[in-house]
Amino acid sequence: MKVKKAILPVAGFGTRLLPASKSIPKEMITVVDRPAIDYVVQEAIEAGIDTIVLVNHPAKQAIENYFDRNAELENLLEKKKKNKILDEIRAIVPDHVTVVAVRQPEPLGLGHAVLCAEKVIGNEPFAVLLPDVLVDSADQNNLAQMIAQFEQNQASQIMVEDVAPERVDQYGIVKLEKQGEENTTNILGLVEKPAVSEAPSTLAVVGRYVFTPEIFNYLKETQADKSGEIQLTDAMAKLLGVQNIQAFTLHGQTYDCGSKIGYLKAILHYATQRNELKDELLEFIKTLN
Template sequence: MVRKAVIPVAGFGSRMLPASKSIPKEMLPIVDRPAIEYVVKEAVRAGIKEIILVSHSAKTTIEDYFDSQFELEQQLEAKGKHALLAEVRDILPEDVSVISVRQHQALGLGHAVACAAPVVGNEPFAVLLADVLVDCDGQKEDLGAMVEHYRASGAAQIMVREVPEERVDQYGIVALEGKVPASGESAPMTSVVEKPAVDAAPSCLSVVGRYVLPGDIMAILAKTPPGAGNEIQLTDAIATLMQRARVDAYVMRGRTFDCGNKVGYLQAILHYASRHPQLGEKARELMAAELAESAAN
């Protein structure tokens, strides 16, 4: 059973400065709630019961957000604001826990995941990048499907999507044993490389930011030397894992939003605002009005 998820949140978010100077980028709001809540709830819907934040001393507000706040709840109840009270209490189910471990040095994603090894132990676990949002728009959710594929096959699952050929040097890129499977399906991988040169990339399938991995990978990460960018790369550890066991690429169904940069963050706000259950209709009206105003001027 995949019951644990590791979410690295220790980065400084330099691409989101100056907003991230005093606010963790993961706490920047997407409409009416911080980005990190979308990611955590995605994990919870996939059956995760233990969230492990790999954090930094300057980011305690993320942990605080998932803690109960008795005084606030008491005031909302006393004022009869029951709908708001329900929203505050619904941030995290009672049977889900959030704990934090520290990453004292920024040595790469692989290092961040390895920092959670004492908590993960030998159990399989998911990894979710906190600045990547995934919306399946009513379809079966990708992370939940990846967990199911892992349970059925025992093979690690790496979520991928196709990117333009000229952008492959910005991502981890995988190669497959056979043809690219349909969305929502998995196929065995033959290689994975971090940020290859455009003319050397094995495919145009990029790693998106969702993984389901066996506990064995923690021992591999402990021995993985620095790679691209002089950082310990998770993709390098996955490449080593592939020498011992099957690893699958899972082709995502949903849309992904990179909230680690300003354009992706803005795109996410527009997307989630237009689909918000209470604000969606008004948000779409405002967007249309703004476009009409801009065109007129």
């Protein structure tokens, strides 16, 4: 089956970006001139997704408003003949794309957030994109490539990137099956933030997944952890017992906008991709101590 739906869990409070995220959803914090979540939604649309499911909290209505039409603003821009920005605003959600919001009534973890979207997903394969993470693909859209790998193999997929060995304790790290001396793409297990000396690899989970709908059954069976949250990784471990899950290695760069340094790096990266900003920004950076 084709992957046409994507879940974006956006109900979290973004404590790593406080105090900025106290009144502004962290997903709406601006990277150059667009909210961070817009980059993630456009990534999904470019990969062929036509239904975006926002798993949201009532206090974060601004996210839903951003992806809704604003007739008053559009009429004003039309009267002022500001056609360029009007076209940009209308392109946020193309006509063939639907954005749906469902509620996560309590902050019970990523696994619970995914489960909240089950009724919208139905019995279809789907993607999960963590909106904190911006992915800048080196060439072809990485999510599109991962979806193509899923559609070819019908095996759930996890996007991974190679990280420095001394940083493995900051990520979920996958263990791959070997064929002779070579790693295959088949995942044997996943270790959350292992000690540097005990990590099974240097392949870190990026925050992009494609699942068969069977994952919902295992999410329902998953017990909450000590913090009271239902973890997606626990359900994935159960899914591994009955079907292959494959690793798709990222070709490009990721930016964790949920952290201050990741957010700053994202701004610099995307700003230097803009011809009208690049030269002056780089000149300014040279003046910094």
